[in-house]
Amino acid sequence: MTSVTPTVDRASLRRAFLASLSGTSLEWYDFAAYSVAAATVFGHQFFPAGDPLVSTMAAFSTYAVGYLSRPLGGFVFGRLGDVLGRKRVLVITLLLTGIATFLIGVLPTHSAIGGTAAVLLVLLRFAQGVGIGGEWGGAVLLSSEFGDPKKRGFWASAAQVGPPAGNLLANGVLALLALLLTEEQFDSWGWRVAFLLSAVLVAFGLWIRLKLEETPVFKRIAESGERPSAPISEVFKYERRALLAAIFVRVCPDVLYALFTVFVLTYMTQELGMSRSQGLTAVMIGSAGQLVLMPAFGALSDRMNRRKLYLFATIAAAIWPFVFFPLVSGRSFGLLLVGIVIALVIHAALYGPQAALITEQFTERLRYTGSSLAYTLAGVIGGAIAPLLFTSLLAGFDSWVALALYVVVTAVVSAVGIALAREARDETQVVVS
Template sequence: MVLGDNEVSQSVEASSLHRRIQVRRAALAGSIGTTIEWYDFFLYNTAAALVFPHLFFPASSGYAGAMQSFATYAVGFAARPVGAAIFGHWGDRLGRKATLIVTLLLMGLSSAVVGVLPGTDSIGFAAPLILVLLRLVQGIAIGGEWSGSVLLAMEWGDQRKRGLLASFAQVGVPVGLVLGTGGMTLLSATLTTEQFDSWGWRIPFLLSLVLVIIGLVIRLRILETPMFAKVVADKKTSKAPVKDAVRHHWREILLSAGLRFSEQMPFYLFTSYVLVYVVERPEFSKTFVLNAVLVGAVAELALIPLFSQLSDRVGRKRVYLTGSVLTAVIAFPYFTILSHGGHTLIFIAVIVSLAAHAMQYGPQAALIGESFPTHLRYGGAGLGYQLASVFAGGPAPLLATWLLHLTGTPYSVSIYIVLSAVVTILCVIALPDRSKANIDDASVYLRSAR
């Protein structure tokens, strides 16, 4: 049967409409999924700074309790590459959608359990052990979540707008930060210290279950991405995608990890360690610092897509390098203001620090994702992204606490930030800019890998 011109036109329009609907659903699924994941993650970060030291490590001194609490925080980061490898394998074998549903459930359920976990005074040493185990589960879930959420939007949408589309998953981070930190801020401001420390902090963790239900409904309505569906149809899926990604694209994996240093390491100082550092000054409350971080996160909601869209026009590397240089420039002024500045200056410093982060974090998803072929992209991009967690993000609050204790000056932390920026600048320069490349053509990447 031969279709007439009108029927062909209607078919094309229907196909175009269907794709636009799926692009919107994929972008929404990616952003909401990462919002839930990072909401849970930032709840833990905030609680690790404000509650966990005396709840799970009551016998320790203030310094030792903070170190032990941030050590459990770092455990989750160490588990992320494991999650990237596990879910990267299945994401490149079975598809993006099914894998993302599993990561969502893991993260939400483990966070809800944290919300009902008794302290050391109730169940003894089992309390911190269970906390560490739950943190491991969270880290594994986060490790598998990121690349799938990014690819869901990036592989469905207009390839001329990859930077913008991939950034929808990145927007989930500041949204999660707003919800998680905002919830803690509200409770901290409305409850007494005793109420907040005993039961108030648990409420946001339990609300994770509600968010998980919302996320599942959205993710169940999306279809597999056309790029990966084509790989399946052509029978080009790898039997061992993670192994093949490491074998053929180890350089891209290492450079992807390195380019994250000046984005990830300072970010966890700007959003977590700052809560501990500033409240050491008696004139500042934890509510004030939480409010500053909250406003900075709201600013990132606009800045992440803005810088991502800019990277579609001028190239990822140009925007990314600007952000990493800015991070190095503000490293010393930032801690000068935190140490000696008043309320207004500290508020501005926190917002500016997160703006520098947005300049890198926005284009980052596409910059890393487009460095790998479709059939190895979930595992390759995930490994590159999450390896930085072990060396940059996870140890950051722990090392900052140790450096300040060792040297007595916050400028040792500033040097730490500058060094991270140097690593990033070198790695970004070495990584090819594929902003305009056709990432649907795996042969381009396979030739470059040989």
């Protein structure tokens, strides 16, 4: 039976939406800024060696650390979120990620403190990953648990807007720095500005989150005495199907995003001989569209069966690479733009409803833990290794067909997840004033 919780005012809903958006935007702002710095600066600044390629590869290894440490954050903060509450844990994760990012901006380089600089960079990157691992699950719940469960697709999409928002913001900052500074100035100190500016996002996120009350759902759980004492054990013992479903549905969208925002830049420059700026422009235009499309698809999933919408988008994701690669073979920027924009529309159709689809697999009292574990574990087997696998497949088969087939395999995995997934449970109705 559906009961009614105390009224939630629309101001609280808007604050919860912004609080969720700010945290995930910081995450992806950091990742975008870090990827550029790892490719251009960190190699010789923190890992100097005789071979520039070796230095760059060492710098990229710290990028991977940010993914590999995410599951630890999911385990630690997911558990705390179900025991202590959503708001309190999200303040901690935001501070952890933000402080680590800011400290990278003031970190002495190898020339100042020797090998200690590289060690500190890896430790700060590890801390970022831990904070991010606990951020997503709570950010989704923060916005969705203040809203009507019947509109969860829309409210939960706040956390999903973070990737395009963060990428656009980071690329905008880096483009402005490139315009204002010489190459020597950027290499010397300009790159630090991008990391130091993360403090603005942290301050805004803290201001919003500290003004919020705990979510109505967690309040009800706490008042009823149903808070779990060992949520991780309970998820693995009682909600294994939900966890597998939530992990599997994330794999294809992560790989699709890696293909059309990261690896596509390598493919178009090395295989097609096009300029990197053309690819970046296309990705930024597609990302700008996602700012609107993700909440729109989230809202659409509230009006139709969420699993069916996700399945249709998964099928589209499996088909589109077979259209995209022949489409761009003529090296036309216009066709490249169309191809990337459509790919990111498909991704938005998956990523927008994804937060709601994942969180509603778990019971309310285990939702932070289950969602965090699914997000972080899927990230390791999906997005973290996708660029490396795409590179290896292209080198090994010298054909885009191998890349497209890899996407098909991930689509099958996500389709299995959709089959395992349950429909949304009947939950407490939140009244909005």
